[in-house]
Amino acid sequence: MKKSKGNxxxxxxxxDVANAAGVSLGAASKALSAxxxxxxxxxxxxxxxxxxxxxIPSGAARALASRSTGMVGVVLPTINNPVYATFVHELQKTLxxxxxxxxxxxHEYDRESEIRLIERLVSRSVDALIMxxxxxxxxxxxxxxxxxxPHVHCWSSDKAPRQGALGFNNQAAMIKVVDHLADLGHKxxxxxxxxxxxxxxxxxxxxxxxxxxxxxxxxxxxxATVPLTIAGGQIGYRQIDPVRNKITALICGTDLQAAxxxxxxxxxxxxxxxxxxxxxxxxxxxxxxxxxxxTTIRAPIAELAVTTGNxxxxxLQGEGIPKSLSLPTELIVRQSTGRAPD
Amino acid sequence: MKKSKGNxxxxxxxxDVANAAGVSLGAASKALSAxxxxxxxxxxxxxxxxxxxxxIPSGAARALASRSTGMVGVVLPTINNPVYATFVHELQKTLxxxxxxxxxxxHEYDRESEIRLIERLVSRSVDALIMxxxxxxxxxxxxxxxxxxPHVHCWSSDKAPRQGALGFNNQAAMIKVVDHLADLGHKxxxxxxxxxxxxxxxxxxxxxxxxxxxxxxxxxxxxATVPLTIAGGQIGYRQIDPVRNKITALICGTDLQAAxxxxxxxxxxxxxxxxxxxxxxxxxxxxxxxxxxxTTIRAPIAELAVTTGNxxxxxLQGEGIPKSLSLPTELIVRQSTGRAPD
DNA sequence: TTGTAAGCGTTATCAG
DNA sequence: CTGATAACGCTTACAA
Numbered sequence: 090m091k092k093s094k095g096n097x098x099x100x101x102x103x104x105d106v107a108n109a110a111g112v113s114l115g116a117a118s119k120a121l122s123a124x125x126x127x128x129x130x131x132x133x134x135x136x137x138x139x140x141x142x143x144x145i146p147s148g149a150a151r152a153l154a155s156r157s158t159g160m161v162g163v164v165l166p167t168i169n170n171p172v173y174a175t176f177v178h179e180l181q182k183t184l185x186x187x188x189x190x191x192x193x194x195x196h197e198y199d200r201e202s203e204i205r206l207i208e209r210l211v212s213r214s215v216d217a218l219i220m221x222x223x224x225x226x227x228x229x230x231x232x233x234x235x236x237x238x239p240h241v242h243c244w245s246s247d248k249a250p251r252q253g254a255l256g257f258n259n260q261a262a263m264i265k266v267v268d269h270l271a272d273l274g275h276k277x278x279x280x281x282x283x284x285x286x287x288x289x290x291x292x293x294x295x296x297x298x299x300x301x302x303x304x305x306x307x308x309x310x311x312x313a314t315v316p317l318t319i320a321g322g323q324i325g326y327r328q329i330d331p332v333r334n335k336i337t338a339l340i341c342g343t344d345l346q347a348a349x350x351x352x353x354x355x356x357x358x359x360x361x362x363x364x365x366x367x368x369x370x371x372x373x374x375x376x377x378x379x380x381x382x383x384t385t386i387r388a389p390i391a392e393l394a395v396t397t398g399n400x401x402x403x404x405l406q407g408e409g410i411p412k413s414l415s416l417p418t419e420l421i422v423r424q425s426t427g428r429a430p431d
Numbered sequence: 432m433k434k435s436k437g438n439x440x441x442x443x444x445x446x447d448v449a450n451a452a453g454v455s456l457g458a459a460s461k462a463l464s465a466x467x468x469x470x471x472x473x474x475x476x477x478x479x480x481x482x483x484x485x486x487i488p489s490g491a492a493r494a495l496a497s498r499s500t501g502m503v504g505v506v507l508p509t510i511n512n513p514v515y516a517t518f519v520h521e522l523q524k525t526l527x528x529x530x531x532x533x534x535x536x537x538h539e540y541d542r543e544s545e546i547r548l549i550e551r552l553v554s555r556s557v558d559a560l561i562m563x564x565x566x567x568x569x570x571x572x573x574x575x576x577x578x579x580x581p582h583v584h585c586w587s588s589d590k591a592p593r594q595g596a597l598g599f600n601n602q603a604a605m606i607k608v609v610d611h612l613a614d615l616g617h618k619x620x621x622x623x624x625x626x627x628x629x630x631x632x633x634x635x636x637x638x639x640x641x642x643x644x645x646x647x648x649x650x651x652x653x654x655a656t657v658p659l660t661i662a663g664g665q666i667g668y669r670q671i672d673p674v675r676n677k678i679t680a681l682i683c684g685t686d687l688q689a690a691x692x693x694x695x696x697x698x699x700x701x702x703x704x705x706x707x708x709x710x711x712x713x714x715x716x717x718x719x720x721x722x723x724x725x726t727t728i729r730a731p732i733a734e735l736a737v738t739t740g741n742x743x744x745x746x747l748q749g750e751g752i753p754k755s756l757s758l759p760t761e762l763i764v765r766q767s768t769g770r771a772p773d
Numbered sequence: 774t775t776g777t778a779a780g781c782g783t784t785a786t787c788a789g
Numbered sequence: 790c791t792g793a794t795a796a797c798g799c800t801t802a803c804a805a
Contacts, residue, residue: 150782152491169520178511213490492798
């Protein structure tokens with residue numbers, strides 16, 4: 090039951106390579122990190138030695154000496170949501186081109202957890218940090234400032250600071266949804282949204298709905314606060330019970346919730362969109378496959394990931410904090426919305 | 432444009448903590464790693480110093496000295512597939528309980544890429560490694576053996592070695608699918624599968640289909656090899672063109688492919704399952720939400736993740752290589768399969 | 774229990 | 790361009 094010593098047991102080290110190549114440690118080091126700064130003969134000898142010994146550098150030693158790990162950290166709500174999985178996917182691809190690895194940690198929507206995870210990433214000496222959302226604990230904010238860790242905030246651009254926030258406008262997107270429903274003649278709607286505590290994306294989406302509803306004189310009958318999952322959407326549907334309550338449109342905070350609500354409605358035999366319209370947010374791949382296919386907001390997740398990755402790369406190259414950016418969203422009208430019944 | 436020095440610029444070090452607490456470096460170190468091994472007074476002083484200085488340990492230094500990083504690596508095909516996202520999700524939760532972090536890298540189904548990623552994880556000194564599948568390059572296998580890195584293989588238990596392979600039986604699962612279709616009277620079927628090169632999961636699934644088809648005297652008319660994605664499923668559907676070719680059942684290698692095929696069929700106005708039955712594999716959450724809901728194999732991904740996590744934890748505690756394990760799969764019959772048309 | 778000091782494997786500095 | 794040598798910040802015997 091004793092703790093393993095890890096695996097560094099007896100790997101060849103750089104000094105072994107240097108010996109085998111007949112050069113000094115310094116020369117060997119340089120041959121690997123700056124191949125152009127050594128004589129071709131030296132380079133060749135070192136490379137051959139590396140090859141024959143099967144040398145693999147020690148990241149820990151390298152990190153300690155160079156003060157850089159080549160890892161960037163990202164703290165996100167959960168990986169178990171296609172929208173974040175896609176983000177991570179694209180981010181990894183972008184960072185990998187620069188030899189950077191992504192260390193992704195999920196806090197499962199728990200604030201204390203987020204604080205701890207960020208400390209862990211700091212402890213692991215990631216070179217930069219990516220956070221989802223603009224709303225974070227003061228301890229986190231001050232920690233990052235204190236140690237000068239490069240970081241960006243992702244996802245929402247609603248009322249974001251001038252620097253370091255990349256995302257899209259949640260409120261404006263939701264307004265498009267409500268405008269669409271207004272066009273279809275809906276007068277009584279309800280929302281299935283996420284917890285707004287510590288989640289400004291959910292907050293702005295809700296605000297967008299309220300604002301646009303007021304403009305169009307649409308009655309927002311109820312707002313259910315449920316998990317941002319398929320199961321959450323089902324719960325929200327049952328809680329609101331739209332048909333019985335003469336609600337003609339259900340606005341969901343995410344596609345996952347919409348998928349759950351849609352499924353619950355179909356299970357109860359409700360005809361969509363004749364009896365009830367349902368909208369989502371994100372436009373995950375699955376949205377188009379549901380039946381009826383989901384009317385939703387396309388959130389520019391892949392672009393966001395690429396933009397974020399490049400911003401991080403830029404910061405690591407000393408370019409400073411990127412100026413904030415708001416990417417466009419788009420209303421995608423499919424078959425889950427239709428004219429309001431009488 | 433000069434390269435950033437990283438962020439370790441001027442963080443307090445353990446020696447600062449020791450000074451502030453009025454104890455030696457060694458005592459401070461011990462207070463943090465083995466709180467029970469120091470006097471309460473010392474512990475308190477150190478903790479107070481940590482608190483007031485905002486000390487966060489250097490993972491790099493710790494890793495270098497202790498030969499252990501507290502990170503476990505996982506190399507998987509892609510994170511952009513719910514089945515792997517769920518696996519990572521559960522794995523993270525399991526490992527986190529022991530203070531271990533997961534470093535996940537995706538090779539996007541490219542063998543050379545996988546080799547390099549594993550080298551990178553070795554270089555990063557992960558304490559252990561998780562690989563998807565049992566079929567890996569010799570270079571990888573010999574590297575891991577040479578350096579003695581603890582590792583396990585996940586996903587398939589078909590013809591797996593006695594040790595270190597955790598998964599389920601892909602062939603047996605597919606046989607259940609074909610048995611089910613045979614019961615429904617299907618005589619001409621086709622498969623939409625994944626590339627079998629370097630992917631024994633896809634291989635065994637295909638073999639399962641062939642084997643069971645032979646037993647039941649079912650004709651396997653065509654096998655389309657397409658990407659393991661929704662788009663791949665759509666391509667596979669069009670390639671096979673089941674209705675025109677009088678194929679009554681389409682067996683898909685994954686739920687994602689099945690979702691794509693199902694959507695393609697519906698787009699063409701094919702009535703499911705009256706004209707055509709479609710089956711999936713994995714039972715991702717979305718499978719139950721499609722219409723018709725997908726008949727599929729439930730792969731025990733969450734259990735696999737927990738089992739894997741615990742196996743890794745065990746190995747890190749010196750328990751040795753776990754013996755191989757085969758978790759049960761289950762045929763989930765929903766509405767996408769029905770009696771074969773005449 | 775605590776303090777001392779020797780590594781851990783690189784990078785980086787600075788003479789040669 | 791190369792080669793010693795000093796960091797890097799922590800863990801871990803070993804001695805006190």
